[in-house]
Amino acid sequence: MSIEQHLSGLAESLAGLRAQAPRITRWGGLLARRLSEGGRLLAAGNGGSAAEAQHLTAELVGRFRDDRAPFSAIALCSETSSVTAIGNDYGYDQVFARQVTAHARPGDVVVLLSTSGKSPNLLEAARAGRAAGARVWAFTGPAPNPLAAEAEEALALPGEPANVQEAQLVAVHALCKAFEAALPAASRRVS
Ligand SMILES: O=C(CO)[C@@H](O)[C@H](O)[C@H](O)[C@H](O)COP(=O)(O)O
Numbered sequence: 202m203s204i205e206q207h208l209s210g211l212a213e214s215l216a217g218l219r220a221q222a223p224r225i226t227r228w229g230g231l232l233a234r235r236l237s238e239g240g241r242l243l244a245a246g247n248g249g250s251a252a253e254a255q256h257l258t259a260e261l262v263g264r265f266r267d268d269r270a271p272f273s274a275i276a277l278c279s280e281t282s283s284v285t286a287i288g289n290d291y292g293y294d295q296v297f298a299r300q301v302t303a304h305a306r307p308g309d310v311v312v313l314l315s316t317s318g319k320s321p322n323l324l325e326a327a328r329a330g331r332a333a334g335a336r337v338w339a340f341t342g343p344a345p346n347p348l349a350a351e352a353e354e355a356l357a358l359p360g361e362p363a364n365v366q367e368a369q370l371v372a373v374h375a376l377c378k379a380f381e382a383a384l385p386a387a388s389r390r391v392s
Pocket of ligand 1: 319
């Protein structure tokens with residue numbers, strides 16, 4: 202595939218994202234409410250999506266754009282001792298689900314990123330999140346797919362995996378932008 206074809210594919214995935222901008226704005230508002238009230242975001246993904254999960258939590262604990270309070274967010278894929286111990290003792294399908302069961306409380310938000318929407322460990326994590334009473338949102342490739350079906354809501358993007366993954370990084374930034382815009386003034390300290 203030529204670079205031009207790759208970039209055309211990315212444009213298609215981004216067009217799919219643009220069509221779902223209202224969902225991202227709504228998610229940002231809900232996330233701002235939940236985290237301001239003491240909730241926590243738990244994020245997970247495999248491979249490149251693991252990097253995006255970490256990217257999202259870093260923006261929330263640090264900051265995206267505005268100077269403001271830190272918020273609680275954990276990338277479950279970065280918990281190397283938990284991932285390796287749970288994977289070793291319970292199997293790779295449980296590496297995120299067990300952490301979700303340990304950390305998630307009602308009022309929390311679980312964000313699961315996948316290009317295929319088929320990774321068994323993310324499907325298990327979605328079930329664990331719902332069982333814990335948390336909100337479960339999935340970022341996936343083309344719908345229908347099992348993860349989109351298992352989550353309460355999904356941002357499903359068209360395109361091949363690499364393009365979906367690239368567009369998901371834009372979606373992560375868009376969510377952070379919507380989140381910071383929706384934060385109550387009390388927790389915002391723009392300099
Ligand atoms: O970054 C890439 C492909 O762009 C790979 O590392 C990719 O993330 C891995 O193959 C993942 O295991 C794929 O998982 P998923 O997106 O299908 O849930």
